[in-house]
Amino acid sequence: MAADWIVFWVCAPISIGSAIAMLLQRNAVHAALFLIVNLFTVAVLYLVLGAPFLFAVQIIVYAGAIMVLFLFVIMLLGVDREERLVERLRGQRTAAILLGLGVVGEVVFAIRAGVGFSTRAPAGFGAANGGGNPQALGRLLFRAYFLPFEVTSILLMVAAVAAMVLARRRERPVASAERRAQEPIEPSEPSEPSEPREEEPVG
Amino acid sequence: MRTPIAYFLVVSAALFTIGSVGVLVRRNALVIFMSVELQLNAVNLALVAFSRMHGSLDGQVLAFFSMVVAAAEVVVGLAIIVSVYRRRRSADVDDVNLLKW
Numbered sequence A: 001m002a003a004d005w006i007v008f009w010v011c012a013p014i015s016i017g018s019a020i021a022m023l024l025q026r027n028a029v030h031a032a033l034f035l036i037v038n039l040f041t042v043a044v045l046y047l048v049l050g051a052p053f054l055f056a057v058q059i060i061v062y063a064g065a066i067m068v069l070f071l072f073v074i075m076l077l078g079v080d081r082e083e084r085l086v087e088r089l090r091g092q093r094t095a096a097i098l099l100g101l102g103v104v105g106e107v108v109f110a111i112r113a114g115v116g117f118s119t120r121a122p123a124g125f126g127a128a129n130g131g132g133n134p135q136a137l138g139r140l141l142f143r144a145y146f147l148p149f150e151v152t153s154i155l156l157m158v159a160a161v162a163a164m165v166l167a168r169r170r171e172r173p174v175a176s177a178e179r180r181a182q183e184p185i186e187p188s189e190p191s192e193p194s195e196p197r198e199e200e201p202v203g
Numbered sequence B: 001m002r003t004p005i006a007y008f009l010v011v012s013a014a015l016f017t018i019g020s021v022g023v024l025v026r027r028n029a030l031v032i033f034m035s036v037e038l039q040l041n042a043v044n045l046a047l048v049a050f051s052r053m054h055g056s057l058d059g060q061v062l063a064f065f066s067m068v069v070a071a072a073e074v075v076v077g078l079a080i081i082v083s084v085y086r087r088r089r090s091a092d093v094d095d096v097n098l099l100k101w
Helices: A003-024 A027-048 A052-077 A092-114 A133-143 A146-167 A173-182 B005-025 B031-056 B058-088
Strands: none
Touching: A003 A027, A003 B005, A027 A052, A027 B005, A027 B031, A052 B058, A092 B005, A133 A146, A133 A173, A133 B031, A133 B058, A146 B058, A173 B058, B005 B058, B031 B058
């Protein structure tokens, strides 16, 4: 019994089960925790498929950074509220599940037609991974995919700036505190009308 | 490797479908976002499986880029959700109907 067979049959059911559990959780924090389990099992499947670098990146970036960001936002927005279970469109849930099952069936059929259920990976993956998987990936990234790699860095910078612009509050507490400190204290002066906190159009 | 590649592809298809059903069914914007992440992950799994099948690393490079794009997308999306929440006091997608005629 090959080791990858055992690892696959341990990880794949956990992966699908945790994904379904994520869907069924009404509490957003529990959904996030199930998503972390799912991300870990997918990372292990990467390892089985001969991608140790992506395994590490998956755990660091997804299960680490992105999920911490998610949990931060969940805590920021309040964890106690739960979703209403009333359907806005009648029959939407049933239709979604039926269509989902249809999509799975269709894709499985396509996989059987296109790849075949007995196709095994060729043994020669070591040649592509010459000198180790991260080294080979780095060689590929910095030679063949150099331009996309640099564009990616611009994308990340734009995303960081966009997040700061979107999540900024209109009022500037530091600036107003400075102004108040510079002004002489005059109790008779009418206090400036409190502005609406959010004027920024959303989206 | 004894496991056929198609098995990984089936897992990937199942995860993708669960993610899309989540996007369709759930109301909480954060959970919808998590479902989108699930879909992206499923596609990454398919890419890595195809990379193994063809014996080249290009699929892994593509999965790597898709992870980076997913990270950027999460950052902007969560900022939008926080911004909507400040305005509407709710993270429910049904409450956001500003663009609906």
